[in-house]
Amino acid sequence: MKAIKCLKYGGSENLVLVHTEKPSPKHNEVLIKIQATSVTASDVLIRRLNEPVLTRLILQLIFGFGKPRNPIFGMVSSGIVVGKGKGVSSFNLGDEVFAYGSISPTKRRFGSYAEYICLPEDWNIALKPTGISHTEAAAIPYGGLLASHLLSKTPINKGDKVLIYGASGSIGTMAIQLAKDAGAEVTSVCSSKNFGLVKSLGSDEVIDYTAKNAIDQLETYKYVLDAVGNSKSSLLKEKCKKMIMPTGKYISIDQGVPLTPKSAFLNLKNLVEKGKVKAVIDRIYPLEKMSEAHDYVENGHKKGNVIITV
Incomplete structure (x- = not known):
């Protein structure tokens, strides 16, 4: 599959397009063919890693020293279920879903800067809100x-x-x-x-x-x-x-570790479907222009979300 890897911390030029092995879902996981993801301020912070010494040390403890432990960034996904483990009962092949790769401070998974991702079915994953596109759905979770x-x-x-x-x-x-x-x-x-x-x-x-x-x-x-x-x-x-x-x-937003419970995720889906919350998208880039998207987000003047189509 195609994916964007961050070879080392620093500038956006370290984000490169590669071909890597497609993941396989475990017993309780679904395999999502990603249609859209997003570039967030958090992604940029992790990639450049130019924070004060103490913050930088904490980030490296979490994400890896020298270079990212998981070089494929991204926690937001919107796409189609194309595979699932034997223990999955909540989703079927062909379901259109959206997801966020964190359910708690200790349970998080990166990897949405790619064509496919596997996530446990009981994490922050749900059927895509009705009436919106994958690009719009990718602008909701973060x-x-x-x-x-x-x-x-x-x-x-x-x-x-x-x-x-x-x-x-x-x-x-x-x-x-x-x-x-x-x-x-x-x-x-x-x-x-x-x-x-x-x-x-x-x-x-x-x-x-x-x-x-x-x-x-x-x-x-x-x-x-x-x-x-x-x-x-x-x-x-x-x-x-x-x-x-x-x-x-x-x-x-910097006070404490942000919590991302499933109840909040499902509430967002409900509000979107009721028309009380809508996606705000500034720009859309293809996967191949990830570096350009990162530069735009790093500039600090985006409106709403910057989306990547896969």
């Missing part, structure tokens, strides 16, 4: 699960004011939609060129983080959700942390 993790720390009630910092990315666009579904009044922080996008997703107010008067536009919020993380900061972001009600909370 941002959706991380946004779900953010909101799981906030008992949002109807009318709560929620500010989302980094609202136009893959996590932020999902956080807007999930917060609106919970009844929140959402203020999105992003660049002015993305105002139309975040408003279309339900944002009530918008703040351009580059505007000179951005800080003056802040109000007081029940929750401030940081969908960008600690890698980026600004005076506006630091001020946002202080604009919280006494009973409110500031939550960063």
